[in-house]
Amino acid sequence: MTERSFISIQDVSKHFGDVRAVDNVDLEIAKGEFFGLLGPSGCGKTTLLRMLAGFETPTSGEIFIDNEPSAAVPHFLRPVNMVFQNYAIFPHLNVFQNIAFGLRKDKLSKDELTRQVDTALEMIKLEGYGNRGAHELSGGQRQRVALARALVKKPKVLLLDEPLGALDKKLREQMQLELRDLQRELGITFVFVTHDQEEALTMSDRIAVMADGKVLEQGAPAKIYERPQTRFAADFLGSMNFIDGQIKGIDGDAYVIETDQLGTIKAPNTAQKFAEGEKLTIGLRPENIQISPRASKVQRENSVNAVVKTAAYLGDRAHIYVVLKDASEPVLVTMQNLEGAISNTLESNLDVAISWSDRSVLMLKNS
């Protein structure tokens, strides 16, 4: 356990009967971090969160919060609070009573209680909503009240279970930024669970990608998105073109890779070691591929002729599927729509060239 880690999850497993919901997970979360647990439904991320909250007990392994082993602590004494997925607003209490619920035990004076709740209402921009009934709140307001109710307890760690899952798209995008700003302001450690990759990328300082109860990889959003180590993470976070290849040789500080689909391509010789002759999977992010008319001069290292198969105009950008001469699997290219220039490349059967740079080529081990 390093000095830095505030929450330490050490070799934790949780079995429900024969199901290994969480399978030998190790995680270290620093103080003040906004940490995202990302994965498809059923990957064990919620179970892991519920173990941090004390609603589930690990089958094996140990969890330390602020250097205290948390196994023995009853959950109502833990220095953590939780925002539930459906917000779990008490339906029989008004906003004030909801927020004040956790302060009952503190035996505050009436004035002090009012002051604390008012401060919380101000924080979530719901001044004057104290007397509203739970059923009078919109989805976004319920989310804020749930947040305030947990934060008045001044927890060392705030856990959030799909905090924005119940909100519609525009509100969700706005709340993502608000939530992150709030966390930075308060300096409290936030751990949240989501299945939405954009939410994880937008809000987290670090992300752990989970699948089948295991943590596949973890790191800063840009690292996970731009340099994923596993095919699962590469595919789950955004779109990715996967191309089968084989190492043909090493040319200085670059690998030379033979592919059926793109011919011979190069990739930088990074830390990951590949042997000559080894088969591997190449990953190319659609936004790292450039599409241009055949005639135009291409400045990047790799360029291949292709034909537009189909294209989806999305307004601010387009998804263009191109096929290469002898390849059946189309390659996806994403292009930002700068001043409507995109329209020139959306026509089916248009002859185009696609290009990419060596350093955008991702090399993934076949397992």
Next chain:
Amino acid sequence: MTERSFISIQDVSKHFGDVRAVDNVDLEIAKGEFFGLLGPSGCGKTTLLRMLAGFETPTSGEIFIDNEPSAAVPHFLRPVNMVFQNYAIFPHLNVFQNIAFGLRKDKLSKDELTRQVDTALEMIKLEGYGNRGAHELSGGQRQRVALARALVKKPKVLLLDEPLGALDKKLREQMQLELRDLQRELGITFVFVTHDQEEALTMSDRIAVMADGKVLEQGAPAKIYERPQTRFAADFLGSMNFIDGQIKGIDGDAYVIETDQLGTIKAPNTAQKFAEGEKLTIGLRPENIQISPRASKVQRENSVNAVVKTAAYLGDRAHIYVVLKDASEPVLVTMQNLEGAISNTLESNLDVAISWSDRSVLMLKNS
């Protein structure tokens, strides 16, 4: 009624008690078109679709389909079929029986019936699924069966009510392209309803944007997205920075516009007429604004110094909110993440410059 129009909706209204669900709508839809009705929930788009299907009768106005007035035709004789929002698969019938349901009346031989259903199953890539029960199908499969069930009737018009609303994101994106390819192959006129702007932009040949029972504007996706005529459409389709301005003068073929937020800017003098001194709203799409370090040389017509307020990293792109010197309302900039270059501009309080070209400035009448 022009020669071209296949479905003609003439001054159609539908009132439910005091509610004007559809309010004096005129629309012409061409044969073979993929037509999208886009709007927020409650805007009347579904009611309009249900009038085309014959499930509602217009309070006033007339609908012609293939030159026939459709008011008097009972809906089970109309040359239209519908794919319902929840797919409305018959729960007590298997896939074969569901698809064959509409063919009962044709009194086909058993062989011919089987042949037609098999062809339909092939079309939706569910060969061999004939004996599956309705409850054994996934969401995407239900959608396909509903499609096949309607298409075996060989309708002149296929109506689709939020056809992909019940599917998850990845499947939805895939089905959007499949549905569009299928429509082009069959040449049948498709009219669909959606509240999802990306779905409308991706699939439609033309879009009608609806609000409060009225059609606000219509046209090809690129026209509606890039040259919206109304603030509502500009805002509903994608993101848009709105800036208050006032016409200061006309400089050759360009307007000179005074704004508080961006200083004096220029815009091309397009068909829309503005008078000198007129107040208006400027629209700037976030993807048409470029963000760059202060030092770098900017090649575009307009450039302003700004400071990054907050930024959301989304992997393939970023949403960056910048504030200008004396403006409180932040400006949103979208930037594609080309080879990870985005990371340089995501830092809060970073000094940057934003730039845009004159022709990306949209001028909207204040109403």
Next chain:
Amino acid sequence: MSANPEKSGPSWLGTYTVCYLIFIYLPVLLLPVFSFNDAIYVAFPMKGFTTRWWAELAQQDGLFEALKNSFLVAVPVSLVSTALGICSAKALTGYRLFGKQIFTGLFTLPLVIPFIILGISLLIAFNSYGLPLSLWSVGIGHVLICVPFSLFVLMSRLESFDHSIEEASLDLGETPWMTFWLVTFPVAMPGILASLLLTFTISFDEFLLAFFLTGNDSTLPIYIYSQLRFPAKLPAVLALGSAILVVTFIIVTIAERLRRQGDAQLGTGVE
């Protein structure tokens, strides 16, 4: 996610379940036990084992007459009250929220009127209008109390019924009449069967209204009641009661299975 498979409540609930089941089934199970007891007096300690009460049962003419009468009432009652239940449910689901609550109240209120008062009312009504008492009058009384039950069973089914499948049928070219037979009826079938079984059971079991409204014909519960005057016949009554228990158990199990099957079907229909 995290469906919490461990959660089975505090352990005292298991103990509670066992105690409660003993409390309710102990008296009921005395019936079959004593029906094989070789003694006229129903009391502990028990004597030897015998099947003679069951044999005696088979020789009682009045029993089979009563059984026949019960069927003669219960079968039409279940059909009529389910038909009325369908109409009522259709009518109620058609109304908007406010009217619906009031009408639902009016439709189901007969359920909470004490049966003895309902019986008196009906008796007065038949007398006032000069109608004779017979199995017909029993049937009419039973329909009155069975419709609300049928309504309960069918309402929940009709409310979760997805009307877009009816629209889909119309859209695919079927007439409203064929749509009813090809779509509405088969999908609603499990609920209708459950209603038929439930109303049959209620009518078959009902004592008080039958007691007030019957003429000379007795239904099974009335026959049982009449037998109670003769202490010697009690063991045979126990045998009869046991038989009814078993049959009731079987019918209810079937009805419940049908209901659940329908739920499963509708469940996937809505997804």
Next chain:
Amino acid sequence: MSANPEKSGPSWLGTYTVCYLIFIYLPVLLLPVFSFNDAIYVAFPMKGFTTRWWAELAQQDGLFEALKNSFLVAVPVSLVSTALGICSAKALTGYRLFGKQIFTGLFTLPLVIPFIILGISLLIAFNSYGLPLSLWSVGIGHVLICVPFSLFVLMSRLESFDHSIEEASLDLGETPWMTFWLVTFPVAMPGILASLLLTFTISFDEFLLAFFLTGNDSTLPIYIYSQLRFPAKLPAVLALGSAILVVTFIIVTIAERLRRQGDAQLGTGVE
């Protein structure tokens, strides 16, 4: 969208509703009508208006004794069976699907046993174990049939009960005991009140079990039954029946309002 506000079903459903309501309420409404009829014989044509049957009612000692007995039984029965209903509902929602279906069946089966058979079983049970018949035995019999009803009312409420609010309370530092009192109980309150009112009504109205299981004390339905032997007392019985109808109507309306109020609250709780 397009909630189809026009859809109110075919017009014959309106006619049906009216006919049906006449069919069920015509006999019931004869009761109050004849209770003001100035004649001992309950038959058309009616004579003049009188309130003397109502006045007579107020002077019957046995009536108030029976009323008191009915309350003495119904109040504890409603409390006990609702308490047992809560435990049962808790126990049943704790089980997994399969066990739950079986146990739910076992818990509710007593409902479909003909009351006459249930009455005989209980009578035998009390005799066998040497327990005296009294209002106590009536109460025990009533609890047996009331618990399943209480269970029905509470189960649907507990199933839609959002347990995350209990977890939220624990998470905010409350003990399980305080969580029950601060969260679980108040949120479940409308359902509990509805159960209390329903079981009270059932016990208050029940005739057959009371008839079998009571000793010398009669409850109200039994008192009414005993009055029927004297034709001269029939008009007063009609007045009594009318009074019971009104009270029943009021109680049921309150119970229904509570139930709906709880629904609305939970509805927003789940959103």
